[in-house]
Amino acid sequence: MKNLKNHPKTAFVMLSILFLFISANVLAQSTKVVAMKGTDQLKFSVQNIQATPGQKITVKLTNDSKFPAAAMSHNFVLLKESTDVEAFDKAGLKHADNGYIDPKLKDQIIAHTGMAGGGQTVEVTFNAPKKPGKYIYICTFPGHYGGGMKGTLTVK
Template sequence: MRYLTYLLPLMFFITTACGGGSGDQQQQADETTTEAQSSAADQSGVRTIEIIGIDQMKFAVESDEDGISTGGETGDYLLLESISAEPGEEIRVVLTTESDLPATAMAHNFVLLTLSADVDAFVNAASQAKDNDYIPADMSDQIIAHTELAGGGETVEVTFTAPEETGEYEYVCSFPGHYAAGMRGTLNVE
């Protein structure tokens, strides 16, 4: 009986130690993999900003992060107001559209315009450029970077270098009516 008093706690310790150890090792392996992936992204020197295009015709993000400014909330998202960048910084914008509507009724893109662009004229011309995914070909000199259109469930991206000249560069969604509804913001190069 005396042996059982010592044997039971010992068996419990061995059982829990063995079971917990493999979980700890798996957790450490997962953390190492995540850290390696983050390091690879950091080493590329490209900052990635993940944006969601929503049915309310707004650019949104899942959470606050360095280098972006957000406004109010809409559902599970924060409304994106602006992005800050250093002159010459490389930025990747990844845009995902969340919508159940057909792409002909609801699609989004990200178009970054030059400092001297006439935004209203650009958006008006874009609404007539359906055959070119609402990117007016004759105004390409006013575009720094743009994505393709993304319908519901689709993701598009563009990588660009922030201009060297400091200032407030506007970005818009050029799908008809979206700019007027507030699907716009500024890239603040400072």
């Protein structure tokens, strides 16, 4: 190793790289990663998520069901505060080809994953709403929301 005192440029470059490395880590830490399971009992294993306004969140949803995908799939659909959740869920029933989400109501969604069949993990990265409040997330697979497959993102 060369003596850095004699190589101020090298020392500067090394310090700059160190600084970039630390900055990248700080940014990475500000993304909240929420890993959860969707269960055969029609529940999200995580039913409460806390976030700060605008915080970047990655939700990873794993379905480890042994049932076929047509019988037991799960998704994560985070809805705007103003959404009529029952109506939204019901409207999706006719849209199996679109993850049981009515395309006409997509403006009521903040973020959503695709459907995960057994053994699959789906994920989505989004920014939490800037407005403090409680935001409902559901699984739109038929019967799941009605069976209790929902949770709350609290922004404060």
